[in-house]
Amino acid sequence: xxxxxxxxxxxxxxxxxxINFKEGILGFEDTKRYIVLYDGDExxxxxxxxxxxxxxxxxxxxxxxxxxxxxxxxIPDEAVVNLNIENIEDVxxxxxxxxxxxxxxxxxxxxxxxxxxxxxxxGMQVVLDTxxxxxRHYIVEELRRQEVNIGAGSDKKEK
Amino acid sequence: xxxxxxxxxxxIVLNDNIEITIVDVQGDQVRIGINAPKSVSIYRKEIxxxxxxxxxKAADVKAIDLKDLLK
Numbered sequence: 001x002x003x004x005x006x007x008x009x010x011x012x013x014x015x016x017x018x019i020n021f022k023e024g025i026l027g028f029e030d031t032k033r034y035i036v037l038y039d040g041d042e043x044x045x046x047x048x049x050x051x052x053x054x055x056x057x058x059x060x061x062x063x064x065x066x067x068x069x070x071x072x073x074x075i076p077d078e079a080v081v082n083l084n085i086e087n088i089e090d091v092x093x094x095x096x097x098x099x100x101x102x103x104x105x106x107x108x109x110x111x112x113x114x115x116x117x118x119x120x121x122x123g124m125q126v127v128l129d130t131x132x133x134x135x136r137h138y139i140v141e142e143l144r145r146q147e148v149n150i151g152a153g154s155d156k157k158e159k
Numbered sequence: 160x161x162x163x164x165x166x167x168x169x170x171i172v173l174n175d176n177i178e179i180t181i182v183d184v185q186g187d188q189v190r191i192g193i194n195a196p197k198s199v200s201i202y203r204k205e206i207x208x209x210x211x212x213x214x215x216k217a218a219d220v221k222a223i224d225l226k227d228l229l230k
Contacts, residue, residue, distance in 0.1 A: 027215050058220070081196075
């Protein structure tokens with residue numbers, strides 16, 4: 001199907017990749033269907049969580065495990081039950097990123113990740129019952145710390 | 160809003176599968192126990208509102224190239 005998006009103009013999306021969010025995303029309860037878009041580079045931790053019901057709605061998201069090496073969470077029961085999760089390998093975890101004008105103040109929400117069961121394409125945002133992670137985690141420092149790894153990755157490609 | 164008066168150890172049942180119990184009362188602090196199916200999401204309201212607000216900020220993102228975020 002064709003989808004008119006805020007960031008990418010009109011794009012063709014594969015309906016089999018549409019993810020159903022029964023409850024929507026907190027604050028956006030009316031948008032129930034999303035699709036994960038890559039921006040060309042699949043090795044980048046960043047993705048777009050693009051609304052399908054509302055093409056104007058898109059969240060920059062990131063794989064928190066790629067940005068914070070020691071990010072360690074337990075998938076809450078509500079997600080296991082509601083998304084019918086059977087295998088941890090089927091689970092994709094994404095953190096919503098706030099990208100302000102000043103990129104050095106970019107934050108990601110580690111406290112309320114988006115959990116997706118890729119097996120049945122269902123997802124929800126959960127709130128972790130922990131004080132270990134914040135809703136506004138500054139990520140520029142984390143990215144700098146990892147520059148070595150990212151650099152190493154691109155070196156490999158060049159060879 | 161429906162307002163009910165409960166004493167310590169008394170409960171309220173919602174929808175026949177959610178039970179809210181007043182576990183303890185100390186001054187202006189009330190400890191509440193909740194028994195609900197695992198599929199039910201339970202949030203402290205201030206955290207719920209904080210996450211809603213973060214999501215709204217996140218959705219307000221201008222056109223960016225995700226590759227720029229790694230520079």
